[in-house]
Amino acid sequence: MAQERDVTAPSRVLVFAAHPDDIDFGASATIAGWTAAGASVSYCILTDGDAGGFSDEDRPGVAGLRREEQRDAARIVGVSDVTFLGEPDGHLEPTDAVIREIVRRMREVRPDIVVSMHPERSWDRIQKSHPDHLACGEAVTRAVYPAVENPFAYPELEAAGLARYRVPWLWFYGGPAHLENRFVDVSGREDLKIAAITAHRSQHPDVGRMQARVRAILAENARRGNLPEGRSAESFHVVGINTDETIAGF
Template identity: 35%
Template sequence: MDDQEKSGAAPLEPMPEDWTRALAVVAHPDDLEYGCAAAVAGWTDGGREVTYVLATRGEAGIDGLGPDECGPLREREQRAGAAAVGVSTVDFLDHRDGVIEYGIGLRRDIAAAIRRHRPELVVTLNHRDTWGGTVWNTPDHVAVGRATLDAAGDAGNRWIFTELAAQGLEPWDGVRWVAVAGSDRPTHAVDAGPGLDRAVASLLAHRAYIEGLTDQDPEEYARSFLTSAAQALAPRFGGRPAVAFELFPR
């Protein structure tokens, strides 16, 4: 009996590779670094273009720092974390950290970003109420994940958010998949091995956030967290450490 049979879980399929542009949309600085960065490193190594869009600047994320100081700090950390895995474009939508509301405004902002960057693959974070049915998710993650799934369709419909065309953002119906990271129902995966060291560097760029979160050495914390998460998926991906996604074709 192999590891896959012992785990009792279905194997993860390789992620599609016939695309050139991806847009990752999440709520906060560090959201992508906690799970997607190794996959992003592999994609950019392969010549693909990946852009990050963050709904907030994470200004409510560090208890010991007020929002006016925290927001610019976390923006700098996010840009450094993105650069570590080959991402040069990081946009911020300037919704308020901690109180993002799912609704028309958020859908419009994300649809505008999709029209602007014209991706074939859209990546977001777990939009469900819990992490694995045991840990409650944050309202920001739920709102942004759900709005991203919806905005992938909104972006291609010229009769939704007609004001965007007046701003020069013509409809983009080229999104072929939305990939949800952190899902407890993953279907596909990317080999995390080649990009793991850069993923650690990417998460480690959020040093101020990590130092506010744990007393553990930041580098030890980042490497342990990402390595453990990737290795946990190996039995479902041919023994290879992996970054998993729930893939929604469009």
């Protein structure tokens, strides 16, 4: 089916996250598969990440350090386009100003797939639902519909040559397990994911435990997705925004 090809073989992908390292935990193995297949993938990190980390020695320049860690992690999975909005870590809100900048990036990139953190809280593992994560998901959702496709939402963007754009697909990561409806087989790319997460050196007081836990989650995702024994998967809640099954305004 045409829609299935659109989902599995994108040409352009734009990925949003609240903090440096969120993407790598949630979707980096899938992204590595997309870039290996020739897709152009861009990251947009909404906060400066300055509330993260565990060492007092990192505090003076932690925001800059975390940007460099994210760029290093992105390169591991084939991504070179990384932008940062610089909102304060721990205080992200889906404000008009934040949504405008998200719309700007969507109109610049014009992606086949937008990937974002989920706006709904997950009670099975509350760590997935940091308030900034939820705010990221809400802001991206508001931008995807209707703002990015409405030329009257931010007319200054239209006037600057950033024309409205209809996003075909929205993929959420880090959301409630019962909403996940797509399990991407990432077998063979586990080491790339682990390397990308580990690149965020300031965030891991126990690297070995983190790596083991990530591998266990990938295996559990594969089990939930009914993949064969021994496989690994990343999980998503995929929503069609503008597909053959949708109509304008409804």
